[in-house]
Structure formats: C-alpha cells, structure tokens
Amino acid sequence: MQKKIIISLLASCYLLLSVAAKGPNILFIFSDDHAEAAISAYGSHLAKSAPTPNLDRIAKEGAIFKNSFCANSICGPSRACILTGLHSHTNGFLDNNNSRFDGTQTTFPQLIQKEGYQTAMIGKWHLVSNPTGFNYWEILPGQGAYYNPDFIQMDNSRKRYQGYCTDIITDLALEWLKNEREKDKPFVLMCQHKAPHRNWSPAPRHLNLFDGIKMPEPDTLFDRYGGNRSRTLKEHEMGIKDHMYWGHDMKFHGKESMFPKHFLSGIINRQYERMTDSQKKQWDTAYGPKNEKLINDIKSGKLNEKEITQWKYQRYIKDYLRCIKAVDENVGRLLDYLDDSGLAEDTIVIYSSDQGFYLGEHGWYDKRWMFEESLAMPFLIRWPGVIPAGVESKTLIQNIDYAPTFLELAGATIPKRMHGRSLVNAFKDPLKKPKDWRKSIYYAYYGERTHRVAKHDGIRTDRHKLIHFPNTKEWNLFDLEKDPKEMNSVHEDPQYSNILTSLKKTYTEKKKKYALNNATVPVPRLDQEWWRNRHREKVKLANKGNYELLFLGDSITHGWENSGKTVFNKYYNKRKTLNLGFSGDRTEHVLWRLLNGELATNLNPKVATIMIGTNNTGHSMQNAEETFLGIKAIVDLLQDRRPKMKILLLGIFPRATNPEHPQRIRNNEINSLSKTLADSKNIHYLDISTRLLDEKKNLPKSVMPDALHPNEQGYKIWAKAMEDKICELGGWGKIQ
Ligand code: SGN
Ligand code: CA
Numbered sequence: 001m002q003k004k005i006i007i008s009l010l011a012s013c014y015l016l017l018s019v020a021a022k023g024p025n026i027l028f029i030f031s032d033d034h035a036e037a038a039i040s041a042y043g044s045h046l047a048k049s050a051p052t053p054n055l056d057r058i059a060k061e062g063a064i065f066k067n068s069f070c071a072n073s074i075c076g077p078s079r080a081c082i083l084t085g086l087h088s089h090t091n092g093f094l095d096n097n098n099s100r101f102d103g104t105q106t107t108f109p110q111l112i113q114k115e116g117y118q119t120a121m122i123g124k125w126h127l128v129s130n131p132t133g134f135n136y137w138e139i140l141p142g143q144g145a146y147y148n149p150d151f152i153q154m155d156n157s158r159k160r161y162q163g164y165c166t167d168i169i170t171d172l173a174l175e176w177l178k179n180e181r182e183k184d185k186p187f188v189l190m191c192q193h194k195a196p197h198r199n200w201s202p203a204p205r206h207l208n209l210f211d212g213i214k215m216p217e218p219d220t221l222f223d224r225y226g227g228n229r230s231r232t233l234k235e236h237e238m239g240i241k242d243h244m245y246w247g248h249d250m251k252f253h254g255k256e257s258m259f260p261k262h263f264l265s266g267i268i269n270r271q272y273e274r275m276t277d278s279q280k281k282q283w284d285t286a287y288g289p290k291n292e293k294l295i296n297d298i299k300s301g302k303l304n305e306k307e308i309t310q311w312k313y314q315r316y317i318k319d320y321l322r323c324i325k326a327v328d329e330n331v332g333r334l335l336d337y338l339d340d341s342g343l344a345e346d347t348i349v350i351y352s353s354d355q356g357f358y359l360g361e362h363g364w365y366d367k368r369w370m371f372e373e374s375l376a377m378p379f380l381i382r383w384p385g386v387i388p389a390g391v392e393s394k395t396l397i398q399n400i401d402y403a404p405t406f407l408e409l410a411g412a413t414i415p416k417r418m419h420g421r422s423l424v425n426a427f428k429d430p431l432k433k434p435k436d437w438r439k440s441i442y443y444a445y446y447g448e449r450t451h452r453v454a455k456h457d458g459i460r461t462d463r464h465k466l467i468h469f470p471n472t473k474e475w476n477l478f479d480l481e482k483d484p485k486e487m488n489s490v491h492e493d494p495q496y497s498n499i500l501t502s503l504k505k506t507y508t509e510k511k512k513k514y515a516l517n518n519a520t521v522p523v524p525r526l527d528q529e530w531w532r533n534r535h536r537e538k539v540k541l542a543n544k545g546n547y548e549l550l551f552l553g554d555s556i557t558h559g560w561e562n563s564g565k566t567v568f569n570k571y572y573n574k575r576k577t578l579n580l581g582f583s584g585d586r587t588e589h590v591l592w593r594l595l596n597g598e599l600a601t602n603l604n605p606k607v608a609t610i611m612i613g614t615n616n617t618g619h620s621m622q623n624a625e626e627t628f629l630g631i632k633a634i635v636d637l638l639q640d641r642r643p644k645m646k647i648l649l650l651g652i653f654p655r656a657t658n659p660e661h662p663q664r665i666r667n668n669e670i671n672s673l674s675k676t677l678a679d680s681k682n683i684h685y686l687d688i689s690t691r692l693l694d695e696k697k698n699l700p701k702s703v704m705p706d707a708l709h710p711n712e713q714g715y716k717i718w719a720k721a722m723e724d725k726i727c728e729l730g731g732w733g734k735i736q
Helices: 002-020 053-061 075-084 108-114 165-180 231-235 270-274 277-299 305-341 399-409 424-428 494-513 529-544 555-561 565-571 587-598 614-618 624-641 662-677 712-730
Strands: 025-031 063-065 118-124 136-140 150-152 158-160 187-192 347-353 379-382 391-393 440-445 456-461 464-469 474-479 549-553 577-581 607-611 646-650 683-686
Touching: 025 305, 025 399, 053 305, 053 347, 053 379, 075 108, 075 399, 108 118, 108 399, 118 165, 136 165, 165 187, 165 305, 305 347, 399 424, 440 494, 456 494, 464 494, 474 494, 529 577, 529 587, 549 555, 549 587, 555 565, 555 577, 555 607, 565 712, 577 587, 587 624, 607 624, 607 712, 614 624, 614 662, 624 646, 624 662, 646 712, 662 683, 683 712
Parallel strands: 025 187, 025 347, 063 391, 118 136, 118 187, 549 577, 549 607, 607 646, 646 683
Antiparallel strands: 063 379, 136 150, 150 158, 347 379, 440 456, 456 464, 464 474
C-alpha cells in the first residue's frame, strides 16, 4: 500500500515537473534573400531611407546578432542546414538545381514533436520533397508567386489565394495560431516568406513607396574585380549592369529588342501575368510613367552607360525595399497578435533569412559568394525574461546551430551527429561568447549554372576570411578590419604569410571535423546513361519494398548479377535481396543514390551489407582516411534512417596480385579503420580477405582473374564466408 502511495506521489511530482518544464514557444519568421543592410537595426546606408520599425522592435526588445552566417548561401541548402543542424554535404542538399531534400533524415521538427511540441510550417519551403515532422504545413510550390499565390496543401492538392503573398502567409500563420493549433502544447511555427526574392514584386500598396527619393549607392557598385581577387569573380552573371531582364527584373512591357545593349531581352513578367485586372492597373499606373521617361531619356541620348546602370540600381533597390516594407508590416501584425493574445511572454521570436543578398555591392544582385553581404544572415531574437533588451552579440553563429538550439529549448537531447551547437547560452548572455565557442565558421558553395558563381569554400574568423576556389586553385584572404568591403585579397602579401598559414591549417581542420572531402560529398553519375537507368530501375524496386536483405556497393557487388548469379540465386533469392551495387561507384555515388530514392520509405530490410571504397583509392587516389570517412558517412546515413537495421560492413576485398602493391596496402589501411565502426549492436564488421588469398597473401587468378573482381568461384567463397554472420543478423536458417 505504502509503496503504491509513493509511486503515485512520484508520478504526480514527475507530471508537475514536466508541466513546469514546458519549453517556450518558438515563432520563427524567415524571409528569402533579406540582406542585413536592408534592416535598419543593422545600421546600414539604407537604414534612414527605408526603416524597418517592426523588425527593429525585435532587436530593441531582445538581441541582434552581428556575426550570423549561413553555411551555403542559397535557398534550399540554407533551409536544409536549418532543419538538420548539418552542413550540406551531410544533409545531402547541396544546391538548388539538382538536390531533393531527404525528409526521412533526422530533423529538429521531428525530434521536437516528440517532446510534445506542435509544429507548423507555412510559406516558402523550396526543398522539393514535402515537409516531414510538421503537424501542419501549407507551402508555396518551388519559388512560389508574389501575386495570387498557389499553396500546396497537406493532401497534395493546390489552393490559390487572392492577394499578396507576404500578407497571405501571415494570414495563414495567424489563422493557425488562433484556431488550429492545440492550445495546451508549446509550438514551433515557421512563417517563411517568399519576399524579398527576385523578381522583387512589391504589394500594390507599396508600388509608389520611395518615389522621389534617391537611394544611396554602395561604394562598390562599379567594382572591377581587381585587388588580387579570384579571377572567377569576373565570370559572374549577376550584375546590375549586364544581367537585368527588361521585363522580369526591370518591370517593362513592350518590345523585347528594345535597348539590347543595356537590358537582357526577356520581357515576360510571370508575376504580372498572374495579376487581376485591378492589380495590373495599379502596377501600370505606378511603373508606366517612370518607364516611359527612361525610354525617352535613353532614346534622346540623355543618359550615359553609367547613368543607366545607376537607374537600374534605383529600380532594383526600391522594388527590393518595397517588398521588405510588406515583410516588416507583417512582422508587426504577428508581434501585435502575440501581445494581444498574451502569448508574447512565453514565445521566443526569431527573425532571419535564408542568406544575405547583394544590394549592388560589387556590382551585384543575388548571393552565393562568400563575401560578407550574402554570407551574413540577419538574426534578431526576442526572448522575454531571458534576453535583456537591446543587446548586441558578436558571437559567431551559423544556421547549422538553429536545430540544436530549438532542441535544447524544448529539453530534447541534441543528436551527436549534428554539426551545429546550441545557441541557448549565447542567448542567455549575448555579450559574452559561450565557453569553448568556435573561433571560425566553415562555408561551402557547390557551384551551379545559375548566375555562374564558381564553386568555393572557406572559413571566416572574427577578423579574417580565407576562401578557396578549387577550379582555379586560387586562395583569397581578406582582412575584414582593414578592408571590410573585401576589395583586396592579401594572400600574397608577405605581412600576412603567418596568418595565411594558420588559416589554411584551420581550414583543413574544419573540413576534417565535418568529415568533408570528395568521398563524403554526394555526387551522381548522371552523365552515364546506364547508371541513370540502373538507378531509376533500383528506385522502382526499392519502392516496392518487401526486401529483407540489401547489398550496397560497386562493381564487386554489382557482379552478383553476372559472375555471381548462380551463387546469388542459391543464397539470396529466397531472402529477398536487393542488389544496389553499381559498377565503378565510389562512396560519394552511393551516398547520392541513398539520398535520392534508393533508400525508399518502403525499403526496410533486416540487414544491409556494405562493401565500397576500392574505387576511391583506385580512380581518384584518395587516401585511406578520406575513403574511410566516405564509408562512415554511408554507415551513419543508414543508421540515421534505419536505426533498427543491422549493418554488415565488409572489409574491402584485396586487390592487385602482390601484397606489396600500394593499392592493396591502401585497402588494408581502410579496413583497419572501418573495423573501428563495429559496435557489436547494429554495426558488424567482417573481413573475408584471408579466404580469397593464398598462403603468401597473393591474390590467385583462380578466384579473381583480373585481381579486382571475383569470378564464380570467388563469389562462392564470399557467400560461404559471410553466411554465418548474415544468418546471425537476419535470423535466417543457414544454407550449406
Ligand atoms: C531563381 C532566380 C535566381 C536566384 C535563384 C535562387 N531567378 O532562379 O536569380 O538566384 O532563384 O534563389 S528568377 O528569374 O526565377 O527570379 S533562391 O533564393 O531560391 O536560392
Ligand atoms: Ca534565398
């Protein structure tokens, strides 16, 4: 009896504690391409002409972070970093053109839901696959539209709303807060705007805002890319001078061929096409007369080339800031609602944007480069009762930190695998750097056709920035204190040689820390037709599910379908085995395949075998450690997605006849590293090489005629050698 009372007392204590420990609500307001320079609290040259009182209010009542950065300055990748707490190479979303977010991976929304949070995502998502881990979502398809936008619903249907996108996203967010969430639970609401993304279409009410004002120009509007900076800078296609579309960007109607010297010809403005007649009328009334004036001025020779560029800058910056005006107003609506509803006190409000943007600096619009304007992400936060009002933080923070932060706020365990660190201590005392805090951030842009910005990566400390451009094998080094506008690379300046050496060392260490090298960055082989077809075919099979055993690897595994076929039929047909071996694959290709459909939701095998890596050392001469990290990335990925599946990691088969051959030695080195991954629970390691070698450790032709691939005899030895282990892991009866 007494025992019972104690138990029930304990239980009620626990209940009380868990109610008291209810984490704060999180309202995460996010926009697209919002540069810090366009938030007046950041105090830029634009602050006076285009104030953002509501955003500033968050900073005034909380903190502004002035060293806040993204990990990859482009839309989808930044969002993927936020959801996963991982750098792009590990979350698999490298760029906007070819990536698809693998929503089966661990993300903070899924984990925070488990802590009892209600999660909602409204607005721009841009990760190709549908959101996972949200109780509620309603998202723009792809980039979405400014006018009368469509939204994808949770049942995959589409719904069109009349009006202006920024207003509608806020309406939907408010609707969820007021009427749809479960009120007794804490929430995370991600309210994500399309604005101020290209093509910078303002709301009807703001079409004439800033008329008659001249916005200040950045000093570097006419940058000529000298100063010993990378020669790839000149190759960009994101210049205000040369890369503005006549219709899409500059909002003209008329003949495409007008002034081809000054404007790219595209006349189509898809936003205009979506408008109602009355929206079109307001639009034309606002732009028409100004456009006509420019045409006349150019025709009459009144404007020189420089003045035309300056005109474009004004058109661009005003439209951009007009879009921000609507964002700011709508942030105000949300803050007002928090006040009115009494939620404000318990709700952390964050404002950020997927990356920064060039507002004419270096002659650019768009982002991608590791220069300050687009590397920086605005970060404003209000946390009543915890963050003192009006503080400014210089702590180096990054978007990979958001997921661990939200998890700590909710009282959840932060997965060790996450690259980011919780910012909770940085919030609690914004003026101080948290203990053992990072001294630099790592950044990587993977290159895309759009806007032609070369692939590059680098690190940024409080004071310096080191950038590496692999295609041209160039380094750039900036002293941000002496050269905040990044006009001169000092990588060849003898005064900086020590700094250069030490930063290069840090750069290498960072990449090691994040296990980043060619073996761990997912890459497809889409240029090869057979590979594409095989991948498509395997995705189809994987989707059918019903497999119990999975083989992952390269040609050696692929060979179960050829030289190994008879043996395969004997051992693995009955066990329903899916062979995901692709001839010539390296670890990076396997990673890509797993992220892009081969690990279909329906595919839930009991056991997966992995043998990969021999081509990393063969084709691309990677060293053992890098190759091992590629193997580890595959194992980690599988563990994350299928925590219950058993993994049988196979030592790479010996190659080359002679045991002294460097490739043989390298495979041995890899194997001795792989062995350490075994945890005697889910990950098992097996090396069967002694069964393939003769007593002098030579590789006999009788099992591997080309000293790399097994023949039928070789496959027989392989199957027999792993039979015990496979049966132990999968619970199958042994085949003799
Ligand atoms: C579109 C834009 C580009 C922009 C990318 C990526 N062109 O392609 O200017 O860089 O999106 O932006 S547009 O003609 O469609 O406006 S991101 O924010 O999604 O990364
Ligand atoms: Ca963006």
